[in-house]
Structure formats: structure tokens, C-alpha cells
Amino acid sequence: MISGRTTQVVVPMIGDPVAQAATPPLWNAHFQGQGIDAVCVPVHLPAAGLVSFVEWVRHARNVPGFLTTVPHKAALPGLCDHLDDEVHVLGVANTVAKRPDGTLACAMFDGRGMVAALKAAGCDLAAASVAICGAGAAGASIAVQAARQGARRLRLFDLHAPAAVRLAERLGYLGVEIELGRAQPGDVLVNAAPAGSASPFPEEIVATAPAVADCVTEPEETPLLHLARAHGCIAVPGREMAAHQAALMRAFLGLE
Amino acid sequence: MISGRTTQVVVPMIGDPVAQAATPPLWNAHFQGQGIDAVCVPVHLPAAGLVSFVEWVRHARNVPGFLTTVPHKAALPGLCDHLDDEVHVLGVANTVAKRPDGTLACAMFDGRGMVAALKAAGCDLAAASVAICGAGAAGASIAVQAARQGARRLRLFDLHAPAAVRLAERLGYLGVEIELGRAQPGDVLVNAAPAGSASPFPEEIVATAPAVADCVTEPEETPLLHLARAHGCIAVPGREMAAHQAALMRAFLGLE
Structure with a gap:
């Protein structure tokens, strides 16, 4: 009001x-x-x-x-x-x-929000291998903050391959291992690409992931999250990330 | 909301x-x-x-x-x-x-609001003699719009006399009779000066006024309005003027 x-x-x-x-x-x-x-x-x-x-x-x-x-x-x-x-x-x-x-x-605050949401769900990124699908601003922000949290490896993938290549170059300063290509077993999985009709990560990879997060907020329950829950993984929906991001933004503005 | x-x-x-x-x-x-x-x-x-x-x-x-x-x-x-x-x-x-x-x-919109409030209360300014106390922006605006409505005479008074003189000079273009000095019997009375502990017009003048209006909104019922009502004059409070002014401002913004 x-x-x-x-x-x-x-x-x-x-x-x-x-x-x-x-x-x-x-x-x-x-x-x-x-x-x-x-x-x-x-x-x-x-x-x-x-x-x-x-x-x-x-x-x-x-x-x-x-x-x-x-x-x-x-x-x-x-x-x-x-x-x-x-x-x-x-x-x-x-x-x-x-x-x-x-x-x-x-x-x-995309990356900080995602890191906070993962932490709140019980997933610490220290020493983790993190696979990120989507090399746009959200994916890049998450990559930076995952490195900040001590992730040992970032795996970057984008349907538009040159975007992932450029992002990997820009992230070189982080001093963390960066690979281009698809997620591997045991990776923390993060989708930072637009909503699709199928999971951006194959089921056999999801099944092995310690945690799975999706930036997509609409629908709330994406195919990726559905798969993650079916396999008992920690599952972080986009709305959780958005809520943490909003709180961090308000704190940045002195309003929290 | x-x-x-x-x-x-x-x-x-x-x-x-x-x-x-x-x-x-x-x-x-x-x-x-x-x-x-x-x-x-x-x-x-x-x-x-x-x-x-x-x-x-x-x-x-x-x-x-x-x-x-x-x-x-x-x-x-x-x-x-x-x-x-x-x-x-x-x-x-x-x-x-x-x-x-x-x-x-x-x-x-001070003047237009006041004119509209007077009209709504039953007072048409056409051919009226209007005495305005206060030669600031509100008083000036009311003087311009009273002339627009066909008032035949404006009488301007301000405790700070040079302000009234300057306003009279600026209003020369209106082609209406302008006098400096205190209100006379039969004038429509408008207070456009800040709230005071007493009426800005003497009771014997208020008693003869066809209508009395006050720009002051706090208090809602000023000594001037109290006097006007006691003598059965049309009495227009500052909040009525403010309400008409607000509607005209919203119309100007395309919101009414």
C-alpha cells in the first residue's frame, strides 16, 4: 500500500x-x-x-x-x-x-540466489562438480557464485555452443577447472536455460546427482525437477531460487 | 494497491x-x-x-x-x-x-478548483465582485480563473502589500477591473492566505457576502467559514476546493 x-x-x-x-x-x-x-x-x-x-x-x-x-x-x-x-x-x-x-x-543476484537456495536445501557446493545448462546471464552468474563457494569444477553446456565457449573464456579468471560439454555422473545439476518439454539432463545423469536445481519458475515443477524427485535427489525449484534472490536484492537495497 | x-x-x-x-x-x-x-x-x-x-x-x-x-x-x-x-x-x-x-x-489548478467548488455550492462568479485575501500562487490562480468566469471586479489584499501590487500588475492583461485593498460589502470573499486565529475578513463584510470560500484545509472549519455559516452565506471549505482541484488534475492527466 x-x-x-x-x-x-x-x-x-x-x-x-x-x-x-x-x-x-x-x-x-x-x-x-x-x-x-x-x-x-x-x-x-x-x-x-x-x-x-x-x-x-x-x-x-x-x-x-x-x-x-x-x-x-x-x-x-x-x-x-x-x-x-x-x-x-x-x-x-x-x-x-x-x-x-x-x-x-x-x-x-541469480547466482547468489541459486547458491543460497541450494544451501538451504542441504547442498553445499564446496568441492562440488557443477554442471550448468545455459550460458546466458543466469548461467554465468551461477557459475561465478558456484566458484565463489569453492566448487572444484564447472561444466558448461549451451545448445548454442559458442555461448558456452565465450562464457568459459570469461570465467577463466576464477581459477577453477572449467569444462565444456555435457554433465557427468555425480555433478550437481543446474538448469539455467528456458523451460522445455523435456529434462535438459538425461535421466541416468540425474539419478546420480547429489542435487538438482532449475531456474525455471513457470511451470513450478519442471520435467527436470520431477525426474530429480523420482530419484530422491535434492531438488531446488526456480521459485526457491527466486525467493532467495529477492531477499538478497532487498538486503542489497537496505530493505531486509 | x-x-x-x-x-x-x-x-x-x-x-x-x-x-x-x-x-x-x-x-x-x-x-x-x-x-x-x-x-x-x-x-x-x-x-x-x-x-x-x-x-x-x-x-x-x-x-x-x-x-x-x-x-x-x-x-x-x-x-x-x-x-x-x-x-x-x-x-x-x-x-x-x-x-x-x-x-x-x-x-x-487552485483557481479552477476554487471556481468549480463555488459553482457546485451554487455561486456563479459571472459579474461578481470577488475579494481575494492573499496574493501568493493560490490567490493569483483564483484571480485568473475568477476573471475567466466573468467576474467584473477583483479586489486584492495581502498583508505584504507589495505582493498584491505586483499581482495586480501581472493580472492587467485579463481586462477586468482590479482594485487593491480590503473587501467591500457584497463581494464574494475568498481567503487564499495561510490559516490564522481570526477571520481575514471582518464580520460586517462577511455578513453581506453572497459566498465565502477558504483555501485553508487544516483546520477544516476555519474562523472565516464559521462566521460565514453563522450569517447564512454559501460557505466553501478548503477541502471542497481541494477535491474539485484533484478531480481536475486527474482529468488533465487523463485519469478521470
């Missing part, structure tokens, strides 16, 4: 379009449930408005930052003052937080 | 501070009551952020314009593309509406 109080925090979410964004209603339900006087407001903003949008946010006293979806993620790093190494590697960010001195920091 | 739908209209209200603004909660209650998928969001914006704020609004697809309070009213006309004569005369505006071509029009 909009209280109209000057202390009320306003978190815009910009996108073009912004219709697909589930975040504003989810965040508002969270704020209301927790008694936090904040609102998340969807703003339908074409790219031409991005520079001025970032600029006024620097000045607004009750706007701690903002969220973005397509098509702004790749333009954000160039408009912010502080980028962590993950943003440098990925070239994209989806959350901008204003620091007390008015400078802007941007970050991605 | 924030629905998060891309079609949802977002109307920011900017100010520094913005705490005193009653508009966001009032407008949100209105939107909710009418089933309009729109929200009014308070933004605490110092003057340094105004130029970039106006710029991003030009681009945002679900932002039809915005509202302002102190200290932005005087800077707005210089940042907009279309100014009506009232804004030219007053030098201030409190509402900005985006036209379909992306250009911005700004306007004030």
Missing part, C-alpha cells in the same frame, strides 16, 4: 515491457506482510529514458535504488559507479543500490 | 520535503474506490534532481505526468513545452501532463 509518508521507500522496477515482471506484486506482498513501509512500482521505460532515470534516482531521498528487467540489464553497468567482478564478467546487472554518498552500485 | 501490471499508471508526486502532501493517500483511495489501476507515489526529490526527473518522465510509458509541491513549482514552467496563460502569469505550476507526442504541458 502507498502510505504517502515521506519516509516511505519507493523501489521502481524498470523494463520495456515490464508486464512479465512478477517482482512488483511479490515484493509488495512481502513489504505488507513484514510491515515495511516500502513499495515496488513498475515503470514501463524504453531505453531512451535510461540515462535520465539513473540520474534522478541519484537525487531522490526515498529511492534506495531500483530493479531492472529487459532491455536495460546490459546498459546499467556503464551508468553505475561500483561494479563487482561478477558484473564485469557478465556485462549485465539487474539491481542498482544507492550508497550513502550518492554513488550507485549494481549487481546480479 | 500496486498491481504490477504494465498497464498500471504511475503518478509520482515530487517534493522536498513531501511529508506534508496529503495527495498520495487521497488519490490512492480514490483510484481504489473507482477501480482505476493507478497509483500516486511520493518521491522525496531535492531540486538538483528535477531536470533528470522531468526527462525520464518524457520516456516512461505508464507515467502520464506528475504532481509537485515545494520547492519545484517555480522551476517547472521552464522545463515544460506547453504553458497556458495562467502559468505564464503565475510563474508556477503544480501538475505536468504528457501529451501523446511526448511533449509536456504544465498547469495550476
